Amino acid sequence: MDDVARAAGVSKGAVSKVIRNAYGVSPEMRERVESTIRELGYRPRIAAQAMRGSSFSIGMEIPNLDSEFFTQIMNGAAIALSNTKYQLMIAPGLGEMSGTPVLENLADRQVDGIIAISPEVTPEWLEELARDVPVVLLGRHDNPRNYDTITNDDEAGTRLAVNHLLSLGHREIAHLTLRMRTERPDARPPHTVRRETYETLLVEAGLAPSVSYCAATSDSAYVAATELLHARPQTTAIFAGNDTLAIEALRAVADLGLTSADVSVIGYDDIRVAGHPLVSLSTVTQFGETMGSIAIELLLERIRGGRTTPRHRELKPELRVRSSTTTVRA
Amino acid sequence: MDDVARAAGVSKGAVSKVIRNAYGVSPEMRERVESTIRELGYRPRIAAQAMRGSSFSIGMEIPNLDSEFFTQIMNGAAIALSNTKYQLMIAPGLGEMSGTPVLENLADRQVDGIIAISPEVTPEWLEELARDVPVVLLGRHDNPRNYDTITNDDEAGTRLAVNHLLSLGHREIAHLTLRMRTERPDARPPHTVRRETYETLLVEAGLAPSVSYCAATSDSAYVAATELLHARPQTTAIFAGNDTLAIEALRAVADLGLTSADVSVIGYDDIRVAGHPLVSLSTVTQFGETMGSIAIELLLERIRGGRTTPRHRELKPELRVRSSTTTVRA
DNA sequence: TTGAAAGCGATACCAG
DNA sequence: CTGGTATCGCTTTCAA
Numbered sequence: 001m002d003d004v005a006r007a008a009g010v011s012k013g014a015v016s017k018v019i020r021n022a023y024g025v026s027p028e029m030r031e032r033v034e035s036t037i038r039e040l041g042y043r044p045r046i047a048a049q050a051m052r053g054s055s056f057s058i059g060m061e062i063p064n065l066d067s068e069f070f071t072q073i074m075n076g077a078a079i080a081l082s083n084t085k086y087q088l089m090i091a092p093g094l095g096e097m098s099g100t101p102v103l104e105n106l107a108d109r110q111v112d113g114i115i116a117i118s119p120e121v122t123p124e125w126l127e128e129l130a131r132d133v134p135v136v137l138l139g140r141h142d143n144p145r146n147y148d149t150i151t152n153d154d155e156a157g158t159r160l161a162v163n164h165l166l167s168l169g170h171r172e173i174a175h176l177t178l179r180m181r182t183e184r185p186d187a188r189p190p191h192t193v194r195r196e197t198y199e200t201l202l203v204e205a206g207l208a209p210s211v212s213y214c215a216a217t218s219d220s221a222y223v224a225a226t227e228l229l230h231a232r233p234q235t236t237a238i239f240a241g242n243d244t245l246a247i248e249a250l251r252a253v254a255d256l257g258l259t260s261a262d263v264s265v266i267g268y269d270d271i272r273v274a275g276h277p278l279v280s281l282s283t284v285t286q287f288g289e290t291m292g293s294i295a296i297e298l299l300l301e302r303i304r305g306g307r308t309t310p311r312h313r314e315l316k317p318e319l320r321v322r323s324s325t326t327t328v329r330a
Numbered sequence: 331m332d333d334v335a336r337a338a339g340v341s342k343g344a345v346s347k348v349i350r351n352a353y354g355v356s357p358e359m360r361e362r363v364e365s366t367i368r369e370l371g372y373r374p375r376i377a378a379q380a381m382r383g384s385s386f387s388i389g390m391e392i393p394n395l396d397s398e399f400f401t402q403i404m405n406g407a408a409i410a411l412s413n414t415k416y417q418l419m420i421a422p423g424l425g426e427m428s429g430t431p432v433l434e435n436l437a438d439r440q441v442d443g444i445i446a447i448s449p450e451v452t453p454e455w456l457e458e459l460a461r462d463v464p465v466v467l468l469g470r471h472d473n474p475r476n477y478d479t480i481t482n483d484d485e486a487g488t489r490l491a492v493n494h495l496l497s498l499g500h501r502e503i504a505h506l507t508l509r510m511r512t513e514r515p516d517a518r519p520p521h522t523v524r525r526e527t528y529e530t531l532l533v534e535a536g537l538a539p540s541v542s543y544c545a546a547t548s549d550s551a552y553v554a555a556t557e558l559l560h561a562r563p564q565t566t567a568i569f570a571g572n573d574t575l576a577i578e579a580l581r582a583v584a585d586l587g588l589t590s591a592d593v594s595v596i597g598y599d600d601i602r603v604a605g606h607p608l609v610s611l612s613t614v615t616q617f618g619e620t621m622g623s624i625a626i627e628l629l630l631e632r633i634r635g636g637r638t639t640p641r642h643r644e645l646k647p648e649l650r651v652r653s654s655t656t657t658v659r660a
Numbered sequence: 661t662t663g664a665a666a667g668c669g670a671t672a673c674c675a676g
Numbered sequence: 677c678t679g680g681t682a683t684c685g686c687t688t689t690c691a692a
Contacts, residue, residue: 001669011679016671024677047385047440048669050377051684057419057439065405066602068398075395078422087435089387090420092408105417109387110377218602247606254607272396272548276577277584278608331685341663346687354661378685381668 001044008036019044050110056085058299059106060115063093064216067244068271069288070117073138076292077115084300086112093118100125107133113299115292119189120182134302136295141188148298150313152286154190157317158197161239161266161284164319169328170237170264171207174228175199176221176249177241179213191241194268198239210235214245221248229256229263236263236328243267243274243283250281250324264325274322282325284317291315331374338366349374350383380440386415388629389436390445393423394546397574398601399618400447403468406622407445414630416442423448430455437463443629445622449519450512464632466625471518478628480643482616484520487647488527491569491596491614494649499658500567500594501537504558505529506551506579507571509543521571524598528569540565544575551578559586559593566593566658573597573604573613580611580654594655604652612655614647621645 005012010029017025018033025033036042046056060077062070078088089111091102099118106114113134116126123142129135130146137149165173175198178191195211202209210232214224225248229235240246246267253263267274270285294313301307335342340363347355348363366372376386390407392400408418419441421432429448436444443464446456453472459465460476467479495503505528508521525541532539540562544554555578559565568583570576576597583593597604600615624643631637 012670013672013679013681014677017678020671022671026677029677043434043438045381045440045669046438047377047380048684049671051375051381051669051686052671055377055439065401065408071395071401074420075422078395079424082424087439088420088422090404090418092405092418094409094412104373108373108376109385109417110375247603251607273577273603273609276609277581279603279606342686343663343665343688344661347662350687352687356661359661375685378668379687381670381685382687 001042004033004036004040004042007040008033054112054303055110057087057089057109057111058113058115058296059089059091059103059109059111061091061093061099061102061106062117063099063119065092066216066218067242067269068273069242069244069269072269072271072288073117073292073295076289076294077296078292079289080293080296103129112303115295115299119180119191122182122184123187134299136298138291138295139190141190141193143186144310146308146310148302148311148313150291150294150298150315152190152291152315152317154193154317155197157268157284157286158194158239159201160317160319161268162198162201164282164321164325165237165239165264165266166205168237168264168325171328172210172232172235173202173207173237173239174210174212174232174235175239175241176212176214176225176228176245178216178245194241218244218248221245222252225249225252226256229253229258237325238263238265240265240267243269243271243281246281246283246324247273247279250279260324260326262329264328266325270320274320280322280324282322283320285320286317287315331372334363334366334370334372337370338363384442384633385440387417387419387439387441388443388445388626389419389421389433389439389441391421391423391429391432391436392447393429393449394425395422396546396548397572397599398603399572399574399599402599402601402618403447403622403625406619406624407626408622409619410623410626433459442633445625445629449510449521452512452514453517464629466628468621468625469520471520471523473516474640476638476640478632478641478643480621480624480628480645482520482621482645482647484523484647485527487598487614487616488524488569489531490647490649491598492528492531494612494651494655495567495569495594495596496531496535498567498594498655501658502540502562502565503532503537503567503569504540504542504562504565505569505571506542506544506555506558506575508546508575524571548574548578551575552582555579555582556586559583559588567655568593568595570595570597573599573601573611576611576613576654577603577609580609590654590656592659594658596655598647600650604650610652610654612652613650615650616647617645 005015099121117138135147177195199209212224212228214220238249249265267283270283274281274283335345429451445466447468465477507525529539542554542558544550568579579595597613600613604611604613
């Protein structure tokens with residue numbers, strides 16, 4: 001930057017202003033500085049900018065890279081950022097490593113904003129984090145004071161799925177979901193809401209809920225689904241907490257020599273492969289890409305617009321009926 | 331950091347040394363400083379560290395987020411970094427935006443190393459980039475002076491796939507591949523190598539190659555596959571340049587009311603869904619996660635070990651026969 | 661071994 | 677509107 005200032009015969013401060021489109025610089029000076037910048041091929045060091053102002057980086061914490069749903073969110077966010085100077089910094093959680101250290105890692109890098117999907121970080125900790133840096137939390141039905149939240153109407157989505165199965169005549173509907181390590185009434189992750197709603201709906205219909213828990217790995221989901229079908233062979237339908245689990249349920253069904261005529265499966269998320277004719281998984285779509293782009297929108301409102309009041313956005317899920325759900329077997 | 335130094339009654343320099351595990355600090359001082367760091371909950375600002383030393387961030391450029399193969403690589407890299415101070419910074423290319431601006435974006439952030447998957451950046455430009463920052467290029471069969479490369483033996487992999495189809499009796503084998511915008515003899519992206527090998531093998535077998543090109547979107551692949559099957563109904567097998575394309579080819583086959591008994595499909599990459607019983611796509615695995623972790627390994631050799639001579643690693647692909655390939659129809 | 665002081669490359673305040 | 681200067685938090689000589 002010194003070089004540019006010298007070459008253009010102006011001060012560093014002036015160059016800085018030109019770069020940031022700040023006020024207080026005459027058109028002619030701007031012109032001159034800009035052309036020298038071009039000549040010298042000068043690019044500002046973001047590390048230095050980060051020390052005084054912004055790092056132009058947005059941190060995004062996701063539980064893992066195995067779920068295409070998270071990829072959808074990343075994609076939506078990346079697209080929303082594509083015309084800005086901001087760059088995504090993806091921090092995947094690995095295995096059992098909880099969200100907190102990952103989020104601290106991002107905060108250490110002075111990111112200008114954080115998108116978190118952690119289902120298991122405490123609200124208190126997030127409030128504290130949000131005092132330092134703008135935070136948008138995806139999925140969780142919190143009631144925050146300092147961060148924004150984007151949720152899907154998981155209650156409505158679950159109702160769509162369960163009612164769909166009921167309308168097909170199913171009476172033995174099992175639920176496959178992720179085991180949460182913590183359960184707090186003020187921090188309800190999506191899977192908890194889905195499970196609770198499922199239980200309520202089944203009881204309302206005079207039926208007995210049956211919930212199977214698994215970890216967030218394909219193997220664990222497959223094993224849980226297989227055990228479920230062994231333990232309760234009368235099961236005619238499985239409502240899986242997300243599409244990744246549903247795909248594993250389908251795998252279990254297929255490996256037992258059964259088809260969707262025997263056991264219907266419905267998921268949640270609508271990942272791309274669900275729409276593939278060979279899979280054709282009925283599911284509830286929650287518009288992952290849209291969630292990602294709204295997250296960026298909310299973050300930029302705080303970063304650029306200086307908003308400090310929390311906002312909440314909720315998306316309406318939609319049912320996607322495909323051939324993995326059929327009328328109940330005789 | 332000043333606070334820590336004051337509280338511990340030492341100089342900033344000493345604190346800095348303790349943080350970096352540098353030489354020249356007595357055990358007792360280290361002990362004292364470390365405990366004050368813990369008490370004060372001090373965390374160094376990486377932005378400031380980046381100005382003088384490292385940013386502890388590794389930039390990773392990937393063409394898009396739609397392909398699970400790239401996600402595998404990301405995952406391998408993330409796992410390899412999980413016990414280090416380094417953090418991945420993912421920069422997805424979007425649509426037609428080529429790799430160069432994305433890589434510049436990462437370089438502006440003073441990342442300590444860059445992993446690139448760009449098939450279409452010129453070797454010259456990469457050499458220049460690699461003078462500033464360690465670079466590992468994935469997939470491309472370059473002959474670099476300043477950056478490392480990791481490739482899959484695409485020739486061997488293609489041979490596995492094509493020979494498999496030939497051994498099943500197929501004589502009308504089409505190839506579906508991505509259209510490259512540039513073709514240079516010194517920068518051969520994997521898809522080019524696969525196509526060329528396919529052509530060679532077919533000619534050697536006395537058969538006529540038939541290549542269909544598409545863009546890197548699901549729709550484009552689906553359309554190309556459908557057109558291919560219309561234009562050459564005699565086709566009994568499709569060798570797709572990667573699994574994402576193969577999945578779309580399967581979709582096209584299914585939508586035309588055909589099955590793998592009519593048209594065999596084989597892909598490349600072995601993404602997870604390929605192994606699903608409902609899809610059961612034959613493919614060639616190239617161990618994406620391993621590529622990601624090797625990339626980190628090579629990068630850390632340069633970053634920490636100071637290596638400057640280029641290294642090249644090549645992985646041996648393996649055939650995965652599943653039910654999407656069958657003996658040729660009568 | 662330790663501490664003091666000089667940068668790194670930008671931003672931002674404050675006179676002129 | 678412009679230029680000088682202090683400053684951000686850390687690393688890195690260089691003396692002591």
